[in-house]
Amino acid sequence: MKTVLNLMIKNTVLTALTGFAMIMISSVALTQEAPADNDSGIGARAMGMGGANIAAANDLSAVIYNPAALARLNKLEIQLGVNMLKKNVESLLNSKDNPGSKLSTTSDFLRLGSIGIAYPMPTDRGSLVFAVAYNRAKDFEGRYKLDGFIDDVDLGNGEFTPGGYNKIDKVEEGGLGILSLAGAVDVSPNVSFGAAFDIWMGSYRRNNRDLLNDYREQYKYSELYITDLDNDISAWSFKPSILYHNKYYSLGAFIRFPMTFHIDHNYFEEWDIDETDPDFYFGLYDTLDPEYDTYNSYSENFSYKIKAPMQLGFGLSFGKPGKTVLGLDLTYENWKQAKYEYPSYIQYEPSYFEDTYRSAVSWRVGIEQPIPTLGLAVRAGYLKNPLIFKGPRDNDSPVITIDNERDFLTFGLGKQFDESLSIDAALAYGVWSEKEGNVEDEESRTRLFVSVTYRIPTLQWR
Numbered sequence: 001m002k003t004v005l006n007l008m009i010k011n012t013v014l015t016a017l018t019g020f021a022m023i024m025i026s027s028v029a030l031t032q033e034a035p036a037d038n039d040s041g042i043g044a045r046a047m048g049m050g051g052a053n054i055a056a057a058n059d060l061s062a063v064i065y066n067p068a069a070l071a072r073l074n075k076l077e078i079q080l081g082v083n084m085l086k087k088n089v090e091s092l093l094n095s096k097d098n099p100g101s102k103l104s105t106t107s108d109f110l111r112l113g114s115i116g117i118a119y120p121m122p123t124d125r126g127s128l129v130f131a132v133a134y135n136r137a138k139d140f141e142g143r144y145k146l147d148g149f150i151d152d153v154d155l156g157n158g159e160f161t162p163g164g165y166n167k168i169d170k171v172e173e174g175g176l177g178i179l180s181l182a183g184a185v186d187v188s189p190n191v192s193f194g195a196a197f198d199i200w201m202g203s204y205r206r207n208n209r210d211l212l213n214d215y216r217e218q219y220k221y222s223e224l225y226i227t228d229l230d231n232d233i234s235a236w237s238f239k240p241s242i243l244y245h246n247k248y249y250s251l252g253a254f255i256r257f258p259m260t261f262h263i264d265h266n267y268f269e270e271w272d273i274d275e276t277d278p279d280f281y282f283g284l285y286d287t288l289d290p291e292y293d294t295y296n297s298y299s300e301n302f303s304y305k306i307k308a309p310m311q312l313g314f315g316l317s318f319g320k321p322g323k324t325v326l327g328l329d330l331t332y333e334n335w336k337q338a339k340y341e342y343p344s345y346i347q348y349e350p351s352y353f354e355d356t357y358r359s360a361v362s363w364r365v366g367i368e369q370p371i372p373t374l375g376l377a378v379r380a381g382y383l384k385n386p387l388i389f390k391g392p393r394d395n396d397s398p399v400i401t402i403d404n405e406r407d408f409l410t411f412g413l414g415k416q417f418d419e420s421l422s423i424d425a426a427l428a429y430g431v432w433s434e435k436e437g438n439v440e441d442e443e444s445r446t447r448l449f450v451s452v453t454y455r456i457p458t459l460q461w462r
Helices: 002-017 020-025 044-048 067-072 352-356
Strands: 076-093 101-120 128-139 142-150 153-156 159-161 164-188 191-214 221-245 249-256 259-274 296-308 311-318 325-334 339-341 359-371 376-384 400-416 421-436 439-456
Touching: 044 359, 044 376, 044 400, 044 421, 044 439, 067 128, 067 164, 067 191, 067 221, 067 249, 076 128, 076 142, 101 142, 101 439, 164 221, 339 352, 376 421
Parallel strands: none
Antiparallel strands: 076 101, 076 439, 101 128, 128 164, 142 164, 153 159, 164 191, 191 221, 221 249, 221 259, 249 311, 259 296, 296 339, 311 325, 325 359, 359 376, 376 400, 400 421, 421 439
């Protein structure tokens, strides 16, 4: 009798809860908004110093860190950079019936990191510099796999999410780039003002396959759930900044005003459940048949907006380019203040960001030490970039416990070949972990930044 009752309950609630079990155990955020996080790091010199460049910037990456620092450039500068990302996720399923299921997934990508030009205008005194640059600001690429047994989860009121042998294969693609139109001017011998008008553009793609097979004698069912998400993302922002400098230290600050992300959202999901044939089970990469009487599908296409919060940055550096430089940056952003703007016919939770995100202070510290006899600059740094999504993903999902934040150690080298040509490289390694329900994930990321900078020495007006 108990077995029959359990099957009746499962049949009643399974359609409504389809996919919930997989969403619940996946450590990669399904409901987290991609533009809200996933910073990729910008500039080989800057990242060698842990990204501490609000006050220490002295190349084209200043369009991102502090546009006012462009006033330091006294030569026409052309820069090209590439980024490599290697991501590894280790997932452990804490199941009472079948403990210790663990899977490791590695993915790596090579992308254009930056390209741009800075042009100092001829002036009688001071500095006036304009720049145009493209930088890849956020990366969404990655792959996530899971393979193991999950337990039933009691939701109360006689309902539960079914357990069984679960396989997940999720592929994510895309990113966000920033096209910056920036400028800086000296307003006194020690003070520069700058600003950047940034055009954000990119996309987020996700293909997700979730398989749940229950081989236990009293249940015997098979479920395959497939989703495809395709979002195009655009926005613009404005960032004024200031830099004070003397021969001992520099102070820098910026404010990026609140901005709005425009998202064209295209989503399709399909799923099938088989409980009629005790000897039939879906495979993870099976193709579902729409003609089958248990086949279901759903699609939606619309546009919506995310009102993103302002960002504040402050930097302090000691020393000057060509000498030992020590930098410290603090950046504050409160995504609890973000808001959705959906079409009127779509229902959503107005307090979603307030309930599931948190404010965070990201801080960076770095050092650059020149070795003049070798024409080298050696760099090292530390970057702490806290996770801002705290969940839960919905009312029925477990709380997300963050065991450690995103801590990155960085190392870099710069080589000046002659008066015109320099090459910079940086390596950043970070690791963090979190627990959600029965799943523990530990993720590590290795990023490599390489940039080539060419400066035209004949264009010197001061």
